[in-house]
Amino acid sequence: MKKHLSTTALAAIALTLPKSASALCIICSCSVAINSIVNFGTYNPLPGSAADTTGHFTVTCDLTLGLLGTYTVELSKGGSNSYAPRQMKSSSNDTLNYNLYIDAARTAVWGDGTGGTSIVSDPSLLTLLGHVVREYDVYGRILGNQQSTPPGTYNDTITVTVTYN
Numbered sequence: 001m002k003k004h005l006s007t008t009a010l011a012a013i014a015l016t017l018p019k020s021a022s023a024l025c026i027i028c029s030c031s032v033a034i035n036s037i038v039n040f041g042t043y044n045p046l047p048g049s050a051a052d053t054t055g056h057f058t059v060t061c062d063l064t065l066g067l068l069g070t071y072t073v074e075l076s077k078g079g080s081n082s083y084a085p086r087q088m089k090s091s092s093n094d095t096l097n098y099n100l101y102i103d104a105a106r107t108a109v110w111g112d113g114t115g116g117t118s119i120v121s122d123p124s125l126l127t128l129l130g131h132v133v134r135e136y137d138v139y140g141r142i143l144g145n146q147q148s149t150p151p152g153t154y155n156d157t158i159t160v161t162v163t164y165n
Contacts, residue, residue: 030061032160038100038140050144052106059162060133073120073136074112075100076159083111085143088154096154097146101139110138
């Protein structure tokens, strides 16, 4: 008998600006838009193998007056208390372990820079007047060997934080 799970992660975006006082930003704004969520689709845990997928989001920054050198992009833990691993939950509170990565090899967990996680930094973003659009790939993986996970729909909501530096 096959068990199938319907899964989604990176389903919502929030933007936090700015955290650092080192940027001189008099009239500026950034926004984040999800191009495609990290959606694992229907997952069969019985083989015990991992499942990979990719999502995308865009950061758009406009600067009318000021100086903005760099920004960083962080991803939250979602509904988990840890990045090792993140967990999607079903409506009955069953969990499915997964994680989100910066690289296609899925070696660097995308987090907030703590606990062995990494963040993305975009240097030399804007000076004086400017408009910059950057697209970022998010590499997702459902971790293997979760055969006891009951069938159902599993979701998590990740917050994207953009911080001026």
